[in-house]
Amino acid sequence: MLLIDPDTVEATNLNRLVGATPGDVGAAKVNVAARQVKAISSDVEVVALQGDVANDEVARALLETDFIFGCTDSMASRAVLNQLAYQFLIPCIDMGVGIHVVDGDVRFIAGRVQMLSPGLACLVCTDKLDFEQVRREMMTEAQRKADPYIQGEAVPQPAVISLNSTVSSAAVTMFLAAVAGVPSAARMLTYDGKLGTMRAVGMDPRAGCVACAEEGGLGRGDRWLLPTRRGS
Numbered sequence: 089m090l091l092i093d094p095d096t097v098e099a100t101n102l103n104r105l106v107g108a109t110p111g112d113v114g115a116a117k118v119n120v121a122a123r124q125v126k127a128i129s130s131d132v133e134v135v136a137l138q139g140d141v142a143n144d145e146v147a148r149a150l151l152e153t154d155f156i157f158g159c160t161d162s163m164a165s166r167a168v169l170n171q172l173a174y175q176f177l178i179p180c181i182d183m184g185v186g187i188h189v190v191d192g193d194v195r196f197i198a199g200r201v202q203m204l205s206p207g208l209a210c211l212v213c214t215d216k217l218d219f220e221q222v223r224r225e226m227m228t229e230a231q232r233k234a235d236p237y238i239q240g241e242a243v244p245q246p247a248v249i250s251l252n253s254t255v256s257s258a259a260v261t262m263f264l265a266a267v268a269g270v271p272s273a274a275r276m277l278t279y280d281g282k283l284g285t286m287r288a289v290g291m292d293p294r295a296g297c298v299a300c301a302e303e304g305g306l307g308r309g310d311r312w313l314l315p316t317r318r319g320s
């Protein structure tokens with residue numbers, strides 16, 4: 089297993105970070121996750137890589153893998169994983185949960201689990217990428233400071249472990265269906281936390297899509313640049 093994450097454990101994360109204890113505050117999250125995996129089975133080979141998958145050298149570490157779980161909370165890293173999945177033919181299951189709060193009122197709790205693999209619609213086809221946000225997140229610190237359209241700091245988004253684990257469990261079932269014959273046909277699921285429903289969604293790839301079509305990035309490998317951040 090190759091585990092990738094840029095963050096360190098904060099005291100406020102402890103209620104939703106499986107395996108982390110107060111003694112881990114300040115430690116890399118990937119090291120906590122690696123320790124947890126090793127505690128379950130010492131036979132598993134685990135590599136912990138602390139870094140942002142939107143950075144080129146970090147993204148390229150994924151080229152050694154056979155399957156990717158995308159559990160990121162940034163648009164830039166989603167865009168990279170989406171492209172990588174189709175360009176290098178490494179299937180990926182992208183997942184996420186959003187809790188939308190307006191004036192203290194929870195407007196919606198929306199989760200999504202989506203397999204990214206040839207023949208299946210990608211995140212561009214399903215309109216899940218906000219390219220303006222991708223552009224902003226891809227900026228270096230200096231570029232961000234100079235950009236007139238970026239004001240203030242990012243507002244922390246609420247996260248709840250029960251919602252995260254609902255979506256991640258659905259992703260693991262989807263993985264088992266794809267690789268181990270578990271009879272479950274869905275390759276894209278949406279979860280509505282307020283209604284308490286999960287449903288399978290069918291969406292066709294768009295003809296000529298820049299990421300997932302043959303005219304686009306499909307199978308191009310190293311003949312195309314990944315949409316990653318280079319330099320600092």
Ligand SMILES: [Zn+2]
Binds near residue numbers: 210212213214298
């Ligand atoms: Zn597409």
